[in-house]
Amino acid sequence: MHAIGIDIGGTKIAGAVVDTFGTIVRQSRVPTPAGDVTALEDAVVAMITELADGTESVAVGVAAAGFIDASQSVVYYAPNIDWRNEPFREKLEARVSMPVIIENDANAAGWAEFRFGAGRLVSDMCMLTIGTGVGGAIVASDTLFRGGFGAGAELGHVRLVPGGLPCGCGQRGCLEQYGSGRALMRMAGEIADGGGIGLGLARVREERGKLDGRGVGDLIAADDPGALAALKQLGGWIGQGCASLAAVLDPQLFVFGGGVAAAGERLLEPVRRAFVEHLPAQGYHPEPEFAIAELVNDAGVVGAADLARVWVQRRG
Known part of the structure; x- marks a missing residue:
């Protein structure tokens, strides 16, 4: 039972045909015409048509950044695309021969991790995608x-x-x-300004003209003390946030995705420490596990496709 997942990003549209096990069997990718909503709709329709050819897909899930209404139909607001109260589901269903749902991109990625990735053995999970935002x-x-209202989990x-x-x-x-x-770039810049352990960061900043994710990431992987200090600060704030979220949600597992999560255990260690320090009823409150996301770049399309399939199954 195949379904199609579409993930609309600020620079690219990714699409895939996904089976019931979360495996991608066909995929496609094109640039996002973010400044032209008509061209964007045309590009998504063309991708769905291409992917559907010969696959017997039952539904389409479209993931996009922004606020989506509770019926998974209307995009209230999208930060990277000129969508304001956009009835995108209705427009797509008028042009393709399958049911369509619209989903927030972080929700789609989180669902993929829950179903097929790091969260597949738990019932309650919280995922944080640590990227630009x-x-x-x-x-x-x-x-x-x-x-x-459909706009939760921000x-x-x-x-x-x-x-x-x-x-x-x-x-x-x-x-x-x-x-x-x-925030990591800001913290790294402050450490670079201070000299001492920040000399490596300062050198990379001078060589590149600025500190960027790749430069800081390379220093983290090389155990540069300044870059690790910035990551420790970042992990401390994330751990504090997770402690507050745990008081409300009580998840069995926190999963971390996004570019910063490539730091792996170097990120998780300060997150865990800060989490325990700030956890209400410390020592008595059950402590969740912490893990790095497994699906990485495919999570959006896999999650969108699976959510569409689940929607069709529940509808009967």
């Missing part, structure tokens, strides 16, 4: 949590520091400003 997904009692915008750094969401002190890839 911080995305989130929650699975509770084997069910993807969307909230009453974990990157949980308030971490009252009156803290300004966030793109319009508020201050959000987890995204302290636990994201962008």
Whole structure:
């Protein structure tokens, strides 16, 4: 029982035909015409048509960044595309011969990890995607949590520091400003400015003209003390955020995806330490496991496809 998953990113549209085991059997990729919503719709329809040819797919799941309504039909708001109250599901179903659902991209990735990746052995899981920002997904009692209006699990915008750094969401002190890839670059820059353990970071900044994810990531992999100190700061903030989330959600597992998660255990170690330090009822509250996401770049299309398949099965 195949389904098609489409993941619309800011720079590329990825698509795949996915089987019931989460295995990709056919895939495609094209640039995202983000500035032209008509061209974007045409590109998605063309990709669905191409992938559906000869596969007997039963449904299409489309993942995109932004707020999606509870019926998985309308994109309230998308940060990278000019969508405002966009009835994207209706438009696609008018042009393709299959049922379509629309899903938040972090939800789709989290569902993929729950079904086929790091979370496949638990019933309650929380995933944080640590990239330029911080995305989130929650699975509770084997069910993807969307909230009453469909816009739940925006974990990157949980308030971490009252009156803290300004966030793109319009508020201050959000987890995204302290636990994201962008935050890691800021922390690394501050350490580079201080000399001492920051000399390696300062050298890379001078060579490259700025500190970027690849440069800092290479230094982390090489156990550079300044880069590891920045990662420790980042992990400390993430661990604090997870402790607050655990008080509400009580997950069995936290999963971390996104570019920063490539640091693996170097990231998880300070996350775990800070989590325990800030956990309510410390010593008595059950402690979850912490893991790195397994599906990496395929999570969006796999999760979107599987959610579409599940939707069709439940509909009967």
